[in-house]
Amino acid sequence: MKVIATTRQTQGTSASRRLRRADKLPGIIYGGTQPATPIELEHNPIFYALRKEKFHASILTMELDGKEELVVLRAFQMHPYKPQVMHIDFQRIAPDEKVTMRVPLHFSGAEESPAVKLSKAIISHAVSYVEVTCLPLQLPEFIAVDLSKMELGMTLRATDIAMPEGVTVHNDVVVASVIAPVEEEIIGAAEEAPAEEAK
The missing domain is CATH 2.170.120.20 (Ribosomal protein L25, C-terminal domain)
Structure with missing residues (x-):
């Protein structure tokens, strides 16, 4: 599965808010010998990919600024009530490392x-x-x-x-x-209340 991303030039809460308004998704890629890199992605492809079991348990190919590398999904945050991904984290992996x-x-x-x-x-x-x-x-x-x-x-x-x-x-x-199956207990009939004595 392939993910297309670009390096995010601006950071901070306001910048992330502007990205989301433009249907973009802020994220980060880290690990390996390179420093952590803030990235941005198209929101909708990731939103629908997250619904697929395979996306969570696969080695993904990320095309970052035109260069491909192997990554895995590590974390993501959803909006409390909107169908919106707020942030996503990927980790770089090496083909020869477990x-x-x-x-x-x-x-x-x-x-x-x-x-x-x-x-x-x-x-x-x-x-x-x-x-x-x-x-x-x-x-x-x-x-x-x-x-x-x-x-x-x-x-x-x-x-x-x-x-x-x-x-x-x-x-x-x-x-x-x-x-094991639970056998139903047979509940005996309730005892009849004693008749009220005639006065």
Whole structure:
């Protein structure tokens, strides 16, 4: 995915406000051997790109003043109630240096698992992403998680998932667990109140 930006010549609150009025987005790019550089981008392409899962978990190509470099999205701020991105941060990366990134999980197979089919249990997704470490070109767009072997009492951790070649789990967290079905208690009929004694 490609991002086009130019170096921002003016800084400060007033300058950023003027940029936003012109449908521009202030941001910054940092990291690597170069100093942090204030940048500006077209607002709408970034606004719609942020809605895509891939934009948050991919190595991006940034064309800055006509020169391309590899970056990753690190942070962004949204307006409290308007559909507007207020600021965005990118980090430079080197092709030969490993990065640690959040990668989304795509779950499948729960309905075919013994936990669901035989035990009538529920498989709970504990997280929607995991952090992995790899070279930029090895970064997967997502990681597939097969739940078809889950049984009652099982817990699936990040290190249990088959990772693509060159990709390692950064934090070993619980990814999914089986929740046993709760049997409904049969509530007995309420006791009848004693009849009021006749006076």
